[in-house]
Amino acid sequence: MNDNELSTMVRESVADIRSSTPVDQIISRGHTVRAWRRVPAAAGALVVAGGAALGVTALAPSGHTPSGKAGSHPAVVQLAAWTVAKQANGDIGITIRQLQHPAQLQATLRADGLPAHVSFTGNSGTVCQPRRVSGDVALDIYRFLERNGSDVITIDPSVLPSGVGLNIMGLPSGSSSHVVIGIQTVYASRQCTG
Amino acid sequence: MVVRTRQQDFAEFYRSAADECLRTVVVSIGDQDTARELVDEAFARAWSSWRTVSRHPAPKAWVVRTALNAGISRWRRQRREVSVPDPARAADLPATGGASASQVDPQIMAALMRLPARQREVVALRLILDLDTARTAEVLGIAPGTVMAHMGRAMAALRLDLQPELQQENRP
Numbered sequence: 001m002n003d004n005e006l007s008t009m010v011r012e013s014v015a016d017i018r019s020s021t022p023v024d025q026i027i028s029r030g031h032t033v034r035a036w037r038r039v040p041a042a043a044g045a046l047v048v049a050g051g052a053a054l055g056v057t058a059l060a061p062s063g064h065t066p067s068g069k070a071g072s073h074p075a076v077v078q079l080a081a082w083t084v085a086k087q088a089n090g091d092i093g094i095t096i097r098q099l100q101h102p103a104q105l106q107a108t109l110r111a112d113g114l115p116a117h118v119s120f121t122g123n124s125g126t127v128c129q130p131r132r133v134s135g136d137v138a139l140d141i142y143r144f145l146e147r148n149g150s151d152v153i154t155i156d157p158s159v160l161p162s163g164v165g166l167n168i169m170g171l172p173s174g175s176s177s178h179v180v181i182g183i184q185t186v187y188a189s190r191q192c193t194g
Numbered sequence: 195m196v197v198r199t200r201q202q203d204f205a206e207f208y209r210s211a212a213d214e215c216l217r218t219v220v221v222s223i224g225d226q227d228t229a230r231e232l233v234d235e236a237f238a239r240a241w242s243s244w245r246t247v248s249r250h251p252a253p254k255a256w257v258v259r260t261a262l263n264a265g266i267s268r269w270r271r272q273r274r275e276v277s278v279p280d281p282a283r284a285a286d287l288p289a290t291g292g293a294s295a296s297q298v299d300p301q302i303m304a305a306l307m308r309l310p311a312r313q314r315e316v317v318a319l320r321l322i323l324d325l326d327t328a329r330t331a332e333v334l335g336i337a338p339g340t341v342m343a344h345m346g347r348a349m350a351a352l353r354l355d356l357q358p359e360l361q362q363e364n365r366p
Binding site: 007011013014015016019021027129 | 226235241353357
């Protein structure tokens, strides 16, 4: 196989991929980008207000209230590879030691009420659709905290906006003492988050 | 006399470039859904800066670079290296790419995904976006010689991976 044949093969392999977004939608989104650039202070205020509103909206359908959360029972599921601990306030703490048993981790998180997709393969496949949330909302949903020398991902399912789930991705970092964990907000769906 | 508006100019650019930019980003990152999101975002930014982008010597390259940068920024924001006592490498490392099998040849995409990320970007820009070595080097911020080296290694790896008779020979 010469270079030309190989190049043609690569080109043809993606030839059927076509953009399906109408130009009007792109232009409309471009207007938003421009507006945000022009008024960063106002945009920041909107983010805070939007985040608060989303938090309230998410609480209503899930039935969680601050007092309700306090009554939840803590539970711990521990494997050699990872630990999932549900706190009394409803937060879920995840400690990952090895990139193994993603399906069990996913099932554990879903059983704890978190619409989640877990993958340790470096990609989420095509089952999950990214869904944007503002940085402030994302910070409310999940944080990386250090506890007793270990990094713990702390997730508060009660502030997930309605219809939003989390895609948790793990990858080896190349270092023997670290792994890379990525968290992405996605559209909650049966295929992606169960 | 026909007076074209900026919006018409942009719409024509979008229609002519969107598929090519999307394919380039799909090959670069492997995940078709994420690529669509990033390319849409990059075109939106192109429209918001159309006065500048329309004068760019290679606006398609601008869009692809913006999409790839947005992907890197997003990953940086959303990821964190966490220390682990005894990490194991993932047993289920990708054998195939994340792109939808219905629209992408899975064998070729898997071979592309096995390339290092930089080699994949070079392949995408050179073969899909049809940029020359100099422009590819400019987009990626690396030397032209490095582009050629990446391209050479990538083509050799792909050839080895995809050529049926070589695969037969390599089987135990």
